[in-house]
Amino acid sequence: MHDAKNAQSALAQQIAQTIADEIGAQSAQVRAAVGLLDEGASVPFIPRYRKEVTGGLDDTQLRNLEVRLTYLRELEDRRAAVLASIGEQGKLSDELRNDILAADTKSRLEDLYLPYKPKRRTRAQIAREAGLEPLADGLLADPTQDPQRWKVRARS
Structure with missing residues (x-):
């Protein structure tokens, strides 16, 4: 349980750093904004009433952050499902695992998964x-x- 929590925390930090690099912000600003978004705050609310928490991120940065956060979380969920599926089939090699972990887009991930995707009957x-x-x-x-x-x- 403790390892899973550490993995989630490391993943959240990695996502925050990726988004920070993309929108030109600091990782701490992104983590603060992600926390507010996860608590249910809307994008217009944050720069208007919580500007000090996010270190002054503007509307555009927050909107981009929200879009990328959703995309990267979906990518990580899909990555976990793909790894589990191929693992259950017994076809997960170290090289394939590394390729899947390195996939930075959903389309690249799906391209890697395609040969292992179970066929519908x-x-x-x-x-x-x-x-x-x-x-x-x-x-x-x-x-x-x-x-x-x-x-x-x-x-x-």
Whole structure:
């Protein structure tokens, strides 16, 4: 539990530093603004009534901060889900893990995940797995045939 809390704290600091670099602010200013946003303060409220807490971040910086914060949090959530999914499949190599951890955009992350993404099972796939493909092929070849005459071994 303690390690998970430290990881969350380190992740929050990393996100704050990334945003600070992007909007030209200090990490402490960003962390203060993130705290206010997480408490439910709106972007217009913060520069008007909490300017001293954020060290004078303006509306534009706060709006950019809010957009990037949402994006980076979604990216981290998706990264965790991708790592868990590939890990459950037993296909997570150290190189792939490092590539996933280094992905800085959602599209790059999804590109890495694509070969490992579980395929959806269609009705046709379910029917094939049940052994119904010969029946379907026979009926497509000659629609006048009686389906009852086919001896299909249904697999369970």
